Amino acid sequence: MSELSNTKNHMESFAKAFVESSRKERWVGFLGHHKSKNYKRSAELFNHLDERFIVRNDSLEGVADFQDLGVFYDFLDEPALITFQEACAIGNNKDAIFSIIPGKLAVYFFHEGWNYVCSK
Template sequence: MNAGLIVKLLALRQTHRLQSLVRPPRRRFNPIRFIRRKQSADLILCSGAADIRYSFGIIGGISIVKVIEPQADECSLEVQETHLIAFARAFILGDRAERWLHMTVENPKKARVALAKLPESLNPQFCKRISGADAWPESLTDRLGSDRGVYFNGKGAARRTIIAQAAAIRNDAVFSLVPGKLAVCFFHEGWTWICECGQ
């Protein structure tokens, strides 16, 4: 476990009188379980090359841990379209690529529907599903580096961020590092795909 993470957990426990336990992650990287807490607060946890922000609190006696979407720079529409078009042409199955482009580029209001159905449209020749520790933000940073890419989840304009922050959110989304050559796809059930094409 990251030494910086342990220091921050101890500081958090001292400062807010929390009883927290470290547990093995399940679907998403979530190192803290809350036992009891009186108010909610934000904490930034060190995670490899990036800081990931979590919001903690108790609602109706139930502990809540929520990832706060990272603040990232908005991309221009031109950059967004370049990445989405290249992604569709390289990694979406041929018969579904045009429909996917229509829903993400031409009619972005339907993008969330297209992203929710993304796993069945990915070309298995180029996209490999990863799970467990390989899908953690740290592992993805080690594998892909800490370069900024384009993160698109259909909730608005694409944003420039790094893989560790994108992986912490785990919604239906595409994170494109190199247009048409390297991308990571996230699915709301915790699945992750790495899409690579050498062409």
């Protein structure tokens, strides 16, 4: 699987797993295709996350090892494969997603400085 299709899979899997049913299809479309207008929508995503699968964990302690790889998306740049440590540094205080295991484990960084672990 190419890196591009892998990043798309991570983002679509995030939407399918962690977004409320009524908003899921919309977010699969947004997250599956990077576009500059996605940034304008980024703050909306928090309100559409399914609360059954998210837990606030601002320290992110115990979520993953610093060297674990995942796909990071900040709604500005194309999704990229980086380490958990890099994601924590870059995602702090902005809206961003770091998908570690597609549809199973991710971190949602919120611009208010809050971090949410998304897991199934």
